[in-house]
Amino acid sequence: VGKGPLNDDAVMEIESLLLQADVGIEATDYIIETLQTKLKAEALPPDGAIAYLKTILQDILDKPLAGKEDKAFVPEQGEFNIWLLTGVNGAGKTTTIGKLANLGQKSGYTCMIAAADTFRAAAVQQVKVWGERTNTPVIANPGKNTDPAAVVYDAIAAAQAKNTELLLVDTAGRLQNKQNLMAELAKIRRIIDKKAADAKVESLLVLDATLGQNGLRQAQVFSEAANLSGVVLTKLDGSAKGGVALAVTQQLNLPIRFIGAGEGIEDLRPFSSYEFVEALLNG
């Protein structure tokens, strides 16, 4: 792997950077090969390698949106938008829902939250706190272990009745190898598509930046169950780089839409491939 203008030391250095950022060994091999090919084909000086590396990484991250005219990620005004947040346990779904509700309200959308995590202890209380903080109504079912798809159904009805523009759906954390839980998620997605056929649906996978290579598997399986359209990368305020998101983007052609950079209500930012790559490669 990686034969080309770069010498072994340079390859090792770049490889270490990428591996330590959780890019994963396969994506790392691919990136280094691409870099070598590019350096060779364009007869570029090896000492400019890092600059080219950055372009390659940014290209990977920007590719899912290449050719799209409107790259800004916002709900459509005056329309019914449903944003479904999914992911494994503890990734940051509920917190992101809170941050999105804040962003939505501040941008003048009418928002609502569906509390469709009916399983975890105090999950509904948690999302209700975010509802209060952001002045957003929360639709929940007070019963215990109720069907989350039923909550989503009720929430869609409530949102439609009130001409809500943005319905944010919080789901329970689930590990992608739990078939029954993934089937439950698929059912939620079906309900959304059926009950709100005209809605503009975004299905977002929440990935924790601390994750290792399991993130790839998560993206594959959640894509099938929830028909994903993008990724939110959380906990980037830590020292983890979230490199697996790069592999996810490359393999599944999913754009990263937001990054979470803290536990506070304002700690959500639109994704910038430039900033992400700078942070990934700079120590």
Add this chain to the structure above:
Amino acid sequence: MFDALADKLDDAWKKLRGQDKISKANIQDTLKEVRRALLSADVNLQVVKAFIADVEKKALGEGVISGVNPGQQFIKIVYDELVKVMGESNVPLANANEPPTVILMAGLQGTGKTTATAKLALYLRKQERSCLMVGTDIYRPAAIDQLLTLGNQIDVPVFEMGTDADPVEIARQGIAKAKELGVDTVIVDTAGRLQIDDDMMGELSRIKDTIEPDDTLLVVDAMTGQEAANLTYAFHEQIGITGAILTKLDGDSRGGAALSVRQISGQPIKFVGVGEKVEALEPFYPDRLASRILNM
């Protein structure tokens, strides 16, 4: 077991047909495959380097590999070394001579501390060890509600002072309460925190100084990547841990984080979390995890 890796190692070995003696030169391809396997399992790069160096030394010491399945034989060396590094058998929870035994839970956000607190309490209750859980997470919305709900589920009391009190003070009074109740063990749940957050690490350190725990358990998500090494280093250096709990092992992550945690802290992984339910806690068995890390 280990089929995919074994195949690769066999392939690496076939290139050396006829050379059944292990030498520094002919072992390199094989070591590279092991390195790839460990990295794909999320073992930290620095930990992998040290581990590979050890395996190389060990393999050279063994001298000869022969027969039809050299890959299998080599894997045995790797496997044995993994088991050895992770600590041969499981280490139990602390049990103080004078009750209450004090256990402090610590870790990054969302790793499973609160759930593990309840799991441990239930586990101890089944051993006739009575428990009190203390909720010091005043930050995460409904964190105290979560602990109260879990306490209710398993019938274990929870000490809390709401979200306006100082976590250090809650912990201090929680221990006093445990003594008053005469419980055997008190488990202190804490808020998730980043190891680079000095204020929050300072708070945790003060909690620890105040309650002088018998066990300080770092709760680590089995899906953690390279960061496992950094966070373990920081928590051990700044707080001092005596063990770890590896959570979410019911998933399909390979769990290489375990090796990093063990190598960096030198402290044992005591339990693993294998589900969302409060019963889903098991003692840690290094051999099982070694298989998991290598099984591709």
